Amino acid sequence: MKFLFLLIIAYLLGxxxxxxxxxxxxxxxxxxxxxxxxxxxxxxxxVLGKKAGTTVLLMDILKGTLATSLPLIFSLNVNPLVFGVAAVLGHTFPIFANFKGGKAVATSAGMILAYSPTFFVYSALIFIIMLYITSMVSLTSMISAILITLSTIILPFAIPQILPKFDWLLTVIAVALTIFIFIRHKDNIKRIKDGTESRVSFGLGAKNNK
Structure with missing residues (x-):
């Protein structure tokens, strides 16, 4: 009962x-x-500007972090990623917004933060570097998802200081989220191909901003 109750809480947080x-x-x-x-x-x-955007980013990350931390908070012997996934599903299909939500990137980052802070920093660096190179949040999200998924397999054996052990559930979730992120970005992919995708105001691709 505790597991089911906390799983619902994780979804509601998301x-x-x-x-x-x-x-x-x-x-x-x-x-x-x-x-x-x-x-x-x-x-x-x-739509709303930098302050609102930053606030939403932090809140969406926090949702994933708090939900993933529920087993630790309530002494439940379950892989915390299960609750992180529930929050990601909540973020993407929110009951408080007619089941039409975001693209799962920020809340997934929050899940990683609670699971492994060092892997979160590593993942964030990948995202920042790719954003600087592409100047497109959508393309950055998709490329980063692929690189982070591969890292869940390689790092435990190559650089265990970042990710100490191989966790098959982490890899399975990463693969699923990568596929999901690509599906959620299908309109962005079309705009990228057409050369009409929005760009941020910094990075190597910013000069092509329209």
Missing amino acids: SIPSGVWIGKLFFKKDIRLFGSGNTGTTNTFR
Whole structure:
């Protein structure tokens, strides 16, 4: 019963639609009606600005971190990644926002932070480097997902200081999330091919920003 109860709590934590609530409360805007229509960090930055975007980013990461930490907090002998996945599903299919949520990147990062802080830092560096190279959040998210998934297999044997042991569940979740992230970015992939994808204002590709 405790497992099921905490799993529901993890899903509900993930379901908190940070971008929607902040947009409505402080800006009187529903971000689902602007930009890409997505409720996540990137669209919040685009529609509401840097402060709102940063706040949503931190909140979405925190959702994943807190949910993944539930077994530790309540002394439950279960792989914490199970609860992290529940939060990611909540973020993507939030009960508080008609089951239409974000693309799972930030909340997945929060899950990794709770699971292994060193692996989180490693993953964040991959994301930052790829964002600087591409200047596109969408492309960065997809490439980073692939590299991080491969890292879950390689690092435990090559650099155990970053990820001490191989965890098959982590790899399975990483593969599933990578596939899911690609599916959620199908419109972005089309725009990337067409050369119309939005770019951030920094990095090597920023000069091509339209």
